[in-house]
Structures are given as C-alpha cells and as structure tokens.
Amino acid sequence: MTAAPPPASASDGLDLGAxxxxxxxxxxxxxxxxxxxxxxxxxxxxxxxEALLAYETRGRANVKRGVYRLADEAxxxxxxxxxxxxxxxxxxxxxxxVITSGTTHALNIAAHCLxxxxxxxxxxxxxxxxxxxNIVPWQLAGERVGxxxxxxxxxxxxxxxxxxxxxxxxxxxKVIAVTHCSNVTGAVTDIGRVREAxxxxxxxxxxxxxxxxxxxxxxxxxxxxDLYAFSGHKLFAATGAxxxxxxxxxxxxxxxxxxxxxxxxxxxxEGSTFAAPPHRFEAGTPPIGPxxxxxxxxxxxxxxxxxxxxxxxxxxxxxxxxxxRTIRGIRPxxxxxxxxxxxxxxxxxxxxxxxxxxxLLDERGVCTRGGHHCAxxxxxxxxxxxxxxxxxxxxxxxADVDALLEGLEDVVRRLA
Amino acid sequence: MTAELYDAAIVxxxxxxxxxxxxxxPDVTVEEDNPLCGDRITLDLAFADGRxxxxxxxxxxxxxTRAAAVVLARHAVGADPAELRRAIASLRALLAGxxxxxxxxxxxxxxPVRAVASRHDCVLLPFRALEVALDRRERERP
Numbered sequence: 307m308t309a310a311p312p313p314a315s316a317s318d319g320l321d322l323g324a325x326x327x328x329x330x331x332x333x334x335x336x337x338x339x340x341x342x343x344x345x346x347x348x349x350x351x352x353x354x355x356e357a358l359l360a361y362e363t364r365g366r367a368n369v370k371r372g373v374y375r376l377a378d379e380a381x382x383x384x385x386x387x388x389x390x391x392x393x394x395x396x397x398x399x400x401x402x403x404v405i406t407s408g409t410t411h412a413l414n415i416a417a418h419c420l421x422x423x424x425x426x427x428x429x430x431x432x433x434x435x436x437x438x439x440n441i442v443p444w445q446l447a448g449e450r451v452g453x454x455x456x457x458x459x460x461x462x463x464x465x466x467x468x469x470x471x472x473x474x475x476x477x478x479x480k481v482i483a484v485t486h487c488s489n490v491t492g493a494v495t496d497i498g499r500v501r502e503a504x505x506x507x508x509x510x511x512x513x514x515x516x517x518x519x520x521x522x523x524x525x526x527x528x529x530x531x532d533l534y535a536f537s538g539h540k541l542f543a544a545t546g547a548x549x550x551x552x553x554x555x556x557x558x559x560x561x562x563x564x565x566x567x568x569x570x571x572x573x574x575x576e577g578s579t580f581a582a583p584p585h586r587f588e589a590g591t592p593p594i595g596p597x598x599x600x601x602x603x604x605x606x607x608x609x610x611x612x613x614x615x616x617x618x619x620x621x622x623x624x625x626x627x628x629x630x631r632t633i634r635g636i637r638p639x640x641x642x643x644x645x646x647x648x649x650x651x652x653x654x655x656x657x658x659x660x661x662x663x664x665x666l667l668d669e670r671g672v673c674t675r676g677g678h679h680c681a682x683x684x685x686x687x688x689x690x691x692x693x694x695x696x697x698x699x700x701x702x703x704x705a706d707v708d709a710l711l712e713g714l715e716d717v718v719r720r721l722a
Numbered sequence: 723m724t725a726e727l728y729d730a731a732i733v734x735x736x737x738x739x740x741x742x743x744x745x746x747x748p749d750v751t752v753e754e755d756n757p758l759c760g761d762r763i764t765l766d767l768a769f770a771d772g773r774x775x776x777x778x779x780x781x782x783x784x785x786x787t788r789a790a791a792v793v794l795a796r797h798a799v800g801a802d803p804a805e806l807r808r809a810i811a812s813l814r815a816l817l818a819g820x821x822x823x824x825x826x827x828x829x830x831x832x833x834p835v836r837a838v839a840s841r842h843d844c845v846l847l848p849f850r851a852l853e854v855a856l857d858r859r860e861r862e863r864p
Contacts, residue, residue, distance in 0.1 A: 312847060348750065469864070583844060659761075659784035659785060660759070660782065660784075661759055661784040661786075661841070661844065662784050662785050662786075665727060665728075665838075665841070666728065671726065677758060677759035677760065678760040685760070691760050691761075691762075691782060692759055692760055692761075720728065721728070721785070722732070
C-alpha cells in the first residue's frame with residue numbers, strides 16, 4: 307500500500323457519521339470515548355456482530371459433520387465465509403484460505419509446515435520489525451531442524467532496509483517471512499522487492515498481514531507472496547478467528563500442522579492419510595461463529611469506498627504527526643511522512659514511561675497502547691525499551707486525535 | 723482513580739530511583755522482567771549475620787515499578803528473610819484487597835493500585851525479584 311498525500315479535508319467523500327454508526331461501541335460508550343488502539347484490536351462492526359449472534363442463537367451446529375438441515379446450513383455458511391475472506395484477499399479460490407484462530411496460529415502453521423521441509427544450515431530470513439508472532443514460531447520450528455534465523459535490519463526511519471537483501475539472501479535462504487506493515491512504526495514493506503529476492507533463490511515468501519488488512523482489501527496474487535496471515539479481530543470481526551492464505555500449489559505439498567478430526571482422509575491404527583487443503587490444516591472444530599463474523603466483516607468492508615477511507619485515515623495520521631511535533635518532549639518514531647505507512651504513530655515522551663502515559667490518557671477516555679508491542683527486537687534496534695502507540699482506523703475522527711494531543715500536553719505538564 | 727496512582731508520594735518516591743546504585747560485591751543478584759512491557763529490575767542484596775546489609779538496584783520501569791523498588795530498598799536493609807517474605811506477602815494482600823496492615827507502612831501508598839489490576843505487576847516486579855533472590859540465597863546457603 308503506497309499512501310497518497312492526504313486531501314485538504316479528512317472527510318472529503320466520506321460520510322463518517324454513517325460509517326461510525328456501523329460500529330455499535332461508539333453509540334454504547336458515548337462521545338468521551340477515543341479508541342486509538344485498533345492495531346491491537348479493531349472494534350467489531352455491526353455486520354460481524356450480527357453474524358456471530360445469528361449463528362450462536364439461531365444457526366448453531368458443528369460444520370462438516372452432520373447431515374441434518376441445521377448442520378448443513380452451518381457448513382454452507384462457514385464455506386461462504388471462507389469465500390468472502392478469499393475475495394477480500396484477492397485469492398484465486400476459497401480453498402486457498404485456511405481458517406485459523408488468528409495470526410499467531412496462522413504463522414505457527416506456516417512455520418511448522420515449512421520448516422518440516424528444511425535441513426540443518428538452511429536459513430530463514432525475518433526482519434527486526436517483526437511482531438513476536440512472526441519470530442518465535444520460526445525459532446521453535448527452525449530449531450528442530452537446525453535452521454538458521456537471520457534478520458533484515460532497519461533503516462533510520464525504522465523501515466526494513468531492503469538494500470541489504472542482496473547480502474542476506476542466498477541459496478541457503480529457504481523462507482522469507484516479513485511483516486506487511488509494522489505494528490510499531492506503521493511502515494509498509496515493499497513486498498515487491500522482497501518477492502524478487504525470494505524468487506531469485508526459490509525461497510517461500512510469508513507475509514504477516516495483521517496490520518495491513520484493516521486498511522483495505524489486499525491482492526495476494528499481485529503481492530506475489532506464497533502465504534499471507536491475518537486476524538479477524540483486527541478486521542473489525544470477533545476475536546477467535548483469522549486466516550492463512552496459502553498458494554494452492556504450495557498448500558498441496560505441505561504436511562499438516564495439528565492432527566485430529568476434520569483434517570484426515572482415513573485413519574487406521576497403523577497410520578493415517580490427510581485431507582486436501584484447506585481442511586488438512588483445520589484439525590478439530592473450527593471457530594465457527596468468529597469465522598462467520600469474519601466473513602461478514604470482509605464482505606461489508608469490501609463494499610466500502612476505500613480511496614475515501616484511505617484519504618481520511620492518512621489525513622488524521624498527518625494531523626496526529628503534526629500535533630505530536632508541537633509538544634515539547636515528544637518524539638515520534640518511524641517514518642517521518644505519510645508515504646507508505648498506515649495511520650499508526652508510536653512515540654516516546656521523554657522522561658515518562660509509556661504505561662504512565664497511557665494511564666493518564668485513560669482519564670480522558672483516550673485508549674492507547676504502551677509497552678514493547680510484542681516487538682522487542684524492533685525497539686532494541688531503535689534504542690528504545692518501549693513506546694506509546696496511537697493506531698487509527700476507518701472510524702476515528704479529528705476529535706479522537708485532538709483528545710490525544712490535549713491529553714499528551716497534560717501528561718508532559720504533570721510528569722515530564 | 724487514575725489520579726491517585728500519580729499522587730505526590732508515588733511520583734516523589736519514584737524519582738529517587740535516579741539515586742539508586744548497584745552494589746559492588748553483592749551476595750545475590752537477580753534480574754526480573756515484566757513481560758508485558760519489558761520493564762526490568764536488577765536487584766543486588768548483600769547479607770551479614772543473616773540480615774540484609776545492603777540493597778542495590780537498577781530499575782527501568784514506570785513510576786509504579788520505580789516507586790516500589792525505592793520502598794523495597796529503603797526498608798529491606800536490616801531485615802531478615804522472614805520479614806522480607808512477610809513484606810512480599812503483605813503487598814500481595816494489599817493489592818488483592820485483603821484486610822490487614824502492610825509489613826512496612828510505606829507500602830500503603832500503593833493502595834490506589836488495587837483497583838487497577840493491569841498495574842499490579844508493575845508494583846510487584848521489584849518484590850518478585852526479591853522473592854527470587856531469597857529463594858536463591860536459601861538454596862545456596864540452606
């Protein structure tokens with residue numbers, strides 16, 4: 307995603323009031339609620355909430371098992387959700403989408419299944435900007451086969467320093483796993499350059515899309531990656547479901563991750579054979595209600611005016627960045643401008659711990675996140691222990707940004 | 723509720739961490755992290771005649787963690803392991819809302835934290851380090 311310069315007005319072409327009304331929490335919590343933690347969890351949209359409630363109260367049955375009408379309806383709804391998710395990702399077909407419990411589960415499937423094909427000395431290339439969910443699974447799975455973990459360093463803006471790919475990628479590189487967008491700096495990775503490096507040595511490219519999907523539909527085919535992971539709760543659906551897209555040809559070759567019901571073709575005491583993808587990777591009862599909510603959210607989101615939403619989000623990000631720079635003792639981290647970034651800004655308040663910042667902001671109804679954001683290597687690379695993060699989404703408005711800025715002025719006055 | 727977390731006593735106490743130093747020759751050193759935020763304390767204890775003779779620490783954390791480290795360092799000197807363990811238990815009880823008086827009255831400054839469960843670990847981090855240090859000391863010198 308390459309960001310265009312923001313328009314003069316954040317609301318050009320966008321009925322923000324109507325959009326916000328699709329998120330029940332804003333009505334429930336009133337005007338003094340400024341939710342700026344969407345990078346952790348997005349608020350649930352009405353379509354997702356209604357789909358979840360409808361399944362649990364009127365359509366609840368297990369999927370892929372029963373032949374009675376209710377079970378058949380549940381199975382059909384589940385597969386429709388898969389198709390809606392596939393469409394949001396630009397997948398060729400629904401069977402390329404594995405329903406998971408979220409990004410972490412998805413990346414653990416990726417790491418386990420891909421590392422099963424590696425040998426001692428093979429290399430897995432990550433980056434210093436990764437969420438722990440895209441580091442630890444590779445360490446665990448890689449260790450079992452003796453694979454070596456390497457990492458793309460960061461440039462001075464906190465972006466992946468892709469100029470270093472030439473020296474980091476070799477015939478030993480079998481997997482490259484990188485974030486599509488950093489959950490700390492908001493920097494968007496140039497996946498095209500990473501893809502070229504991966505393809506030059508025949509490496510598999512895994513992309514962590516958790517922070518990218520809330521900002522509009524994705525085209526995994528255009529990206530040219532092999533696997534793409536994300537969580538439903540960041541896509542304004544329920545917690546408990548996410549997805550892993552696996553390019554069909556690759557999915558056919560991969561072994562299962564978890565074993566159990568639903569993922570088998572035939573089971574005997576002497577040994578078992580496994581179902582075709584995606585079911586091979588979906589052992590046990592899936593998170594049916596959350597998956598239906600995710601499908602509903604994807605379908606609703608796919609119909610929105612994303613150029614207008616993008617302009618709105620980036621105008622707010624610009625307002626936030628500009629405001630932060632006027633407050634003494636506050637240092638934004640990450641990219642300086644709005645190009646190739648998501649509407650997420652992390653920052654340091656000199657002399658004040660991020661948890662204390664967040665606690666005081668909470669007095670004003672401003673919800674932000676403080677800490678290392680499950681990205682300790684990134685913070686270490688930037689010479690930080692922790693930071694405060696404000697992450698915006700399609701439903702935020704100028705009042706949210708202004709409440710944050712006023713709160714930060716108060717924090718500096720009281721504690722800095 | 724939040725305002726009470728940042729009353730003058732806690733803020734002033736936390737600022738005293740700037741004067742804290744490590745011990746040159748501790749009997750026990752423990753490093754403990756708060757996994758949630760990466761805050762870290764390195765706690766040194768020196769013992770003489772079964773009691774704490776000196777406390778050193780380097781604390782990287784929020785105001786609550788730093789204030790708790792300062793209170794610990796102030797009161798631990800001269801205490802024996804039994805008193806230290808009572809102090810740890812009394813702080814946990816205070817945060818849990820149980821009746822009773824804390825072993826060290828100054829621990830009462832953390833009463834406002836009781837209502838904010840997400841910050842209990844901030845206050846407890848230095849005391850968790852103390853507990854690990856005592857366990858290690860007992861294992862090494864039963």
